Amino acid sequence: MGDVHSIKVVCAILEQHNRVLVTQRNQNMAQPLLWEFPGGKLEPDEEEEQALIREIKEELQLDILPVKRLTPVSYALGDKLLELIPYICHYKAGAIQLVEHKAYQWAERSRLRNYNWCPADLPVLEEYLQLTQLSL
Ligand SMILES: Nc1nc2c([nH]c(=O)n2[C@H]2C[C@H](O)[C@@H](COP(=O)(O)OP(=O)(O)OP(=O)(O)O)O2)c(=O)[nH]1
Secondary structure, three states: OOOOOEEEEEEEEEEEOOEEEEEEOOOOOOOOOOEEOOEEEOOOOOOHHHHHHHHHHHHHOOEEEEEEEOOOEEEEEOOEEEEEEEEEEEEEEOOOOOOOOOEEEEEEHHHHHHOOEOOOHHHHHHHHHHHHHHOO
């Protein structure tokens, strides 16, 4: 934290009707064609929740409500250190329009492990599955 070389990225585990939104990065992005929880980089002086609301609006045209912060994951990406900060979020409004991504799916929890994820997302996914199992 506070490291000059670390890039903070917030991502949304967006729940609706017992499913979770997963998005596929496009060919031209970093980590092409891998699946992720949508989100993006924090801007200078931006709060995490604000950044997440902004990114999801920009990328998917959805309004969301961040409800619970999960454990950040640090991951070495080339010469940079990525800090991935996940939030469980609830859907508020809007219909998905893909602005940047190649594809999206509303996945059942039991199918989430089947996607070809960005590696930094794997610990996030495991924490989320564990949490949701405990709360069943
Ligand atoms: N959004 C998002 N990015 C992720 C996840 N996992 C993961 O490793 N990343 C990586 C991919 C990218 O290297 C970086 C996020 O960059 P980005 O390109 O999505 O963010 P951004 O829209 O703010 O970037 P930019 O194009 O404005 O530079 O974090 C994830 O679950 N969600």
